[in-house]
Amino acid sequence: MNLRVILTAAFAVLVIVLPWLIPAFLTFEFTYVGAYAIAILGLVILIGNSGQISLGHGAFVAVGGYTVAVLLQSLGLGYMFAIPVAAVVCFLLGIVLGAIALRLESVYLALATFALAASVSPLLKRFKHVTGGVQGISLPSAHTPQALQHVFPNETWFYYLTWGIAAVLFALAYAGLQGRVGRSLRAVRDSEIAAIAFGVNPVFYKTLAFGWSAAYAGVAGALLAVVTAYVSPDIYGIALSLTLLAGAVMGGLDLMGGAVIGAIAIEFLPLWAQRVNPALSSVVYGVAEIAIMMFMPIGIAGALLRIKAARS
Amino acid sequence: MNGASMLSAENLTIQFGGIAALADVSFDVVPGQITGLIGPNGAGKTTCFNCITRLYQPASGTIIFNGEDISRVPAHKVLERGIARTFQNLELFGSMSVLDNVRVGARGGAREALEVLDYVGLADVAGRPVRSLSFGARKNVELARALAAKPKLLMLDEPAAGFGYEEIEVLRDTIKRVRHDFNTTILMVEHQMQLVMGICDRIIVLCSGKKLADGDPAAIASNREVIEAYLGGGC
Numbered sequence: 103m104n105l106r107v108i109l110t111a112a113f114a115v116l117v118i119v120l121p122w123l124i125p126a127f128l129t130f131e132f133t134y135v136g137a138y139a140i141a142i143l144g145l146v147i148l149i150g151n152s153g154q155i156s157l158g159h160g161a162f163v164a165v166g167g168y169t170v171a172v173l174l175q176s177l178g179l180g181y182m183f184a185i186p187v188a189a190v191v192c193f194l195l196g197i198v199l200g201a202i203a204l205r206l207e208s209v210y211l212a213l214a215t216f217a218l219a220a221s222v223s224p225l226l227k228r229f230k231h232v233t234g235g236v237q238g239i240s241l242p243s244a245h246t247p248q249a250l251q252h253v254f255p256n257e258t259w260f261y262y263l264t265w266g267i268a269a270v271l272f273a274l275a276y277a278g279l280q281g282r283v284g285r286s287l288r289a290v291r292d293s294e295i296a297a298i299a300f301g302v303n304p305v306f307y308k309t310l311a312f313g314w315s316a317a318y319a320g321v322a323g324a325l326l327a328v329v330t331a332y333v334s335p336d337i338y339g340i341a342l343s344l345t346l347l348a349g350a351v352m353g354g355l356d357l358m359g360g361a362v363i364g365a366i367a368i369e370f371l372p373l374w375a376q377r378v379n380p381a382l383s384s385v386v387y388g389v390a391e392i393a394i395m396m397f398m399p400i401g402i403a404g405a406l407l408r409i410k411a412a413r414s
Numbered sequence: 415m416n417g418a419s420m421l422s423a424e425n426l427t428i429q430f431g432g433i434a435a436l437a438d439v440s441f442d443v444v445p446g447q448i449t450g451l452i453g454p455n456g457a458g459k460t461t462c463f464n465c466i467t468r469l470y471q472p473a474s475g476t477i478i479f480n481g482e483d484i485s486r487v488p489a490h491k492v493l494e495r496g497i498a499r500t501f502q503n504l505e506l507f508g509s510m511s512v513l514d515n516v517r518v519g520a521r522g523g524a525r526e527a528l529e530v531l532d533y534v535g536l537a538d539v540a541g542r543p544v545r546s547l548s549f550g551a552r553k554n555v556e557l558a559r560a561l562a563a564k565p566k567l568l569m570l571d572e573p574a575a576g577f578g579y580e581e582i583e584v585l586r587d588t589i590k591r592v593r594h595d596f597n598t599t600i601l602m603v604e605h606q607m608q609l610v611m612g613i614c615d616r617i618i619v620l621c622s623g624k625k626l627a628d629g630d631p632a633a634i635a636s637n638r639e640v641i642e643a644y645l646g647g648g649c
């Protein structure tokens with residue numbers, strides 16, 4: 103049996119049994135890890151496969167979060183309906199950004215997406231009547247569905263919901279990236295001229311990559327909003343976009359498993375840094391990130407694969 | 415122009431920054447033949463290739479392929495019309511495996527791609543990243559990628575560039591074999607005169623963006639203007 107299959111199966115079992123082994127607050131942390139993994143997977147698709155950079159995916163996390171918040175709070179809809187809506191809204195916005203990105207390259211694209219990330223929080227504060235302004239929106243607290251209430255406590259239900267959605271989105275990404283779509287994305291990244299000559303439409307695939315990754319960021323934002331039961335402008339500052347990017351790079355940009363590792367890193371590294379030295383936690387976090395990139399320049403997942411390859 | 419031609423370039427003209435890279439160039443490619451496109455550096459050979467494959471939009475002129483005017487067809491739709499090409503400076507998908515490179519162009523699936531790789535003798539490195547291959551092997555990946563598309567017209571841009579004497583001998587056989595085994599028509603840009611004279615049925619000579627001569631190898635070899643152009647006398 104293929105090592106990758108065994109690892110994936112072992113990881114799936116671990117995800118399933120984990121909430122029964124750890125305290126409730128840790129279940130919350132691991133729910134965040136699942137949501138971050140979805141957002142980072144979006145960046146793996148966009149940056150790792152299509153070769154376009156985004157410093158602004160936090161904006162889509164924000165749109166996903168606020169879409170759910172507005173649908174739940176103002177319109178009284180259920181989260182099972184609101185999460186797919188957030189995905190569609192972000193997909194369409196991603197397509198729009200992708201169309202703009204076609205005209206920008208490398209650092210110019212980085213700067214444009216950075217500006218997008220920076221503008222989210224002020225925009226949210228500006229349109230108070232929809233977004234609740236600085237105070238944000240408190241969501242009606244979501245619960246485990248009636249029939250399952252004596253099986254799962256709330257935090258366990260949302261943990262499974264998040265990881266269940268993550269599993270579906272990872273499977274979808276796997277199928278897409280292994281097949282014709284993934285080959286076309288990477289072909290455009292490696293040589294646009296040759297890709298065109300061999301029947302690949304770069305406009306279509308570059309825009310699709312933006313839409314696809316934005317949809318993933320939107321679902322992540324929707325899940326985070328449901329789990330936290332709260333959205334506010336300050337959650338979605340530039341730091342969020344950069345943290346997601348750091349997670350993607352630390353995990354490894356060309357490997358899907360890197361998205362999970364990157365999500366674990368951005369969730370737990372800051373907590374660990376806090377414990378090492380509360381006064382200098384951000385310095386410790388920064389040094390840890392630099393160390394990871396120095397010793398594992400292709401990301402943690404890439405480094406693990408390399409160790410495996412060296413052994414065999 | 416005539417009914418028997420597979421590809422007709424008619425009055426192609428294109429300028430770059432005021433300089434005419436192609437000026438009113440017309441020629442035909444006859445099905446089943448190997449047609450050579452030669453000329454000194456800067457003659458407009460690759461520009462001509464890029465016009466036919468629609469990477470460049472000529473300022474005027476038309477390109478007829480199998481009876482269809484493809485002058486306005488988007489570049490990524492040229493492959494499905496039946497035209498595949500290689501590039502003068504390798505344009506492979508460097509980070510991808512040899513097999514995936516070929517699969518981008520393949521009409522069929524992995525099996526067809528593997529068959530073509532087997533044909534060019536690269537089946538055993540199918541899983542390797544293409545950038546880990548030698549120069550010669552990478553040129554063969556380019557050929558395999560084009561062949562996997564089952565082209566009616568195969569366009570080779572300097573297939574012998576960077577090759578030594580023995581490799582050129584092998585290439586000569588390969589091109590002949592490909593024409594027969596894939597039942598395809600070939601248009602190639604090439605500097606290596608021995609190769610061009612040895613396998614082409616017909617040769618078109620470009621010089622400074624204009625067509626200088628058009629004929630079979632014997633006629634071209636004895637054409638005074640062509641000889642002067644190649645000896646540096648200009649056109």
